[in-house]
Amino acid sequence: MNMYEFSEKNNREMGVFITRGNDKNIFDKAVNETLSIIQSSEIIQLAKTKRKLFENKNNPNEKTKRKPTRGYCIRCEERIQYDTEKPYCWNCFSIWSQFENPDYEENVCHSCGEFEPTSMNRPECYNCFVENKNSTGYK
Ligand SMILES: [Zn+2]
């Protein structure tokens, strides 16, 4: 059972409580199964590339700043359209929508792609949020 409210209320899932003292045999089997899942899992690392911040060097005038047109999925870093209402790629959104937790913490800023704690509610790092808020509109 996933320890989510969604699992508890919307799905039919079961949690089984096992103690070493009550049944050592089944406890050891459960531990071995867990270790086997961990050992056969793949480590997925996010690409730690340094992004170039969107900046118009020729014209640093505040008024000419534009909102970016391309953004990053806040979960997997995939390049997607910049839209703070939809900061997930299709795949990650379909997983997110199973729980629909707007504060679920993600890793990537939707705007600059840097590693920052973000969420559906706050998809941008503070700097990007301030910068894009003051932008004149979409490019
Ligand atoms: Zn994604």
Ligand SMILES: [Zn+2]
């Ligand atoms: Zn950012």
